[in-house]
Amino acid sequence: MRIIVAGAGIVGVSCAIWLQRAGHDVTIVDRAGPASGTSHGNAGVLAAGAVLPVTTPGLMRRAPGMLLNRDAPLFLRWSYVPRLMPFLMRYLPHATDAHVDRYGAAMSMLLHDTLDQHRALARDTPAARFISEEDYCFGYATRAAYDADAYGWGKRKALGYEFSVISGATHGRDDPVFGTAFDTVVRCHNHGRISDPGAYVQALADHFVAEGGQLHLTEITDVNVTPDGAIDALITRDGEMRADRIVFAMGPWSKAIAHKLGIKVPFESERGYHIELLNPSRMPRFPMMVASGKFVLTPMEGRLRAAGVIEFGGLDNGPSRAPFALLRRQVASLLPDVTHDGIVEWMGHRPAPADSLPLIGANDPGGRSYSAFGHQHVGLTGGPKTGRIIADLIDGKQPNADLAPFDPMKFAARTARPSGRMT
Template sequence: MNVKPKVVVIGAGIIGVTSAINLQKKGHQVILLDKGGVAAGASTGNCGLMAVSEIVPISKPGVLSQVPNWLMDPEGPVTVRAKHALTMMPWFMRFLKSGSENNVNNIAQGLTQLSNKAAAAYAPLLKESDIEDLLKPHEVIYLFDDRNEIIEDQFSWDLRHNCGFKMEFLEGDILREMEPEISPNIDSGMLMKGWDYFSDPQRLTQSLANTFSQNGGEIRLSKVTDLIKKDGKIIAALLDNYEKLEADHFVIACGAWSRILADQVGDYIPVEAMAGYNTTILRPNVSLKHPLLHHNGGFVITPMEMGLRVGGTLELGGLNSEPNYNRVRAITRKAQNILPNLEIIEKTEWVGYRPMMPDTLPVIDKSPRYSNLIYACGHGQLGITYGAITGELVADLITQGSSEKVNMSPYSATRF
């Protein structure tokens, strides 16, 4: 009797769940572990966007001039907590280095590969779990207070165009025909072709996990405290109940916490925790069809199943910093400027930590030290977008040693 190879996937967010499903489809016995349960982190509170043309890295030409504002404005679109600035200095220097024009062009190509495969990778998973209704075919609209914002960021728009993505400029009157709730103070918009969205990212991840479980997969509420090594391989995961969970392969897909396990095995995977905030407004008194992305404010307004979600911003402060909910209240006030009829009576506030690499590219690769250890982390704000295709690539790495779907070199675990 053939014994199925056993794989332990650490992390039950969208990356871990899709990895587990794809490995299961290829005949592996898979155990999915997470200390908080399925979709306990960033896979719950994100804005649900399939942001396929968001291939411009955060670090790009001119970014250095913005750094003083990041340090001084705790409620700005991007901020760095002063106490964490020194700690993350090595990461930050790599971040700045990745922002040269040549590097940015290469990074964009690496992200574009994943974007071009993203929707097709989700299609069979959604169908099998009977949740195709979650993916809404209403494209995101960028909003501009002043159309000069487009000219000021022409580098980014040109880069998207050069990578094959399409956009449609919307004059103010056309914009308000599409979304009548938008304030006349918004000058114009840009319809982002191909940017569909999921109306409940938590239900997405949990439904996929349920399918995995129904097909024989095992999900366990456990924290991995260490990985046990022997003869160039990982032989077991040590759990918080002191159990040693043995397997043939291990996948680290625990988002912003992935670096902790990487450090324990001696691999340098410089994932930095980037806090994102949102408010979900249960009865907003406005109706939207399209998600809206305020270019100047750096936040998104998404019509979700449970209400209207206002979220975004980037905060670098580490995993142990206390949340600053003033950030989400600031963007909620700005959302009312965009949607004058928006009422905020009943709401829930949330913070989650997104795993950000210095160059914005994820790590999808084997460990340089342990042949049976795979990393799938560092997706930043694009975890939902790249969830399904990452799961396919992880399964290919374990079953074939590599993947022919894309050029895997941009996602190398040894590039830093």
């Protein structure tokens, strides 16, 4: 079949490669090129154990205090609040124990074997060199802070994830860069790291093109939809594009198209930030989640990246200074003796559905188009398996997994949407 994949991040490129390996004629369409968004700026961790949503019990009680605390990792663009409120009304009620369990069971299927999925995707390609197996660590300044996270660790343990709880001093013998900053460290096993996420996704895209795939750089401005709700064509700056199947993997830019297709997902951009220390004098050995600031310090090629933070501020507004200032303060406090050649700042967008679950599957009963977006914090971790699932579905193979939590049709309008311009 002729297949178009809209989006050249890790999810889109993974879909394209698995579809290509299945024998299809695949074209990736993207406005800026591979890894130009979140796939470039993420923390680089293959976080197999990232099976808890942001919406955990007590969030509504904690959030106001976090917003007023300059050292808390939650930010809000106040001018954006009126547009954000309808989403928050759908998002915050998911902060329940029942939803945490539902989310954990679904995401465990998607994420638990992420290292193997990345190795399979990158096998015999130049991208393979970026992948390594490493523990993913969580550092707590006090034992009380670790104890306060007992809910999350209990949920991970119940799902079968393996981790070790050790003293900061014991961890420091393996990874001395943090000195005495942490009283308690949790080391999560069977995880991995991508040493340069942007270069990794670019290498995968280069492999896709070398194998005969097409990469078309243009902006998708609209879609044509038939009266029965199926997609007829992509409208781009360069004209119409048609295919037998179309996969939408546009991350946070997926909302307008999804809504036009009747996929009425409550959806927002969750803005993430990173800073990078260029040519640091010392590097941590393992990726480290700094629990107090909810950001990850990850060693990368020639730089140390501090990535994380949550801000709701929409797709169109520029970056805020407060998240950058928070990251700078916390990194300077943790690593006072580390020198570097400069700091680079970056802000990007994570796609955040109200239930925090990505949409993976057919958008219409006939399977003319598919969704592969909404992975929130775990697009890099879940991208390769998402691509394999989409390729199987398009080939008529039913994956050996419960895909109901990810079904785009759960948000579908009860009646077909008329064709017209996107809103």
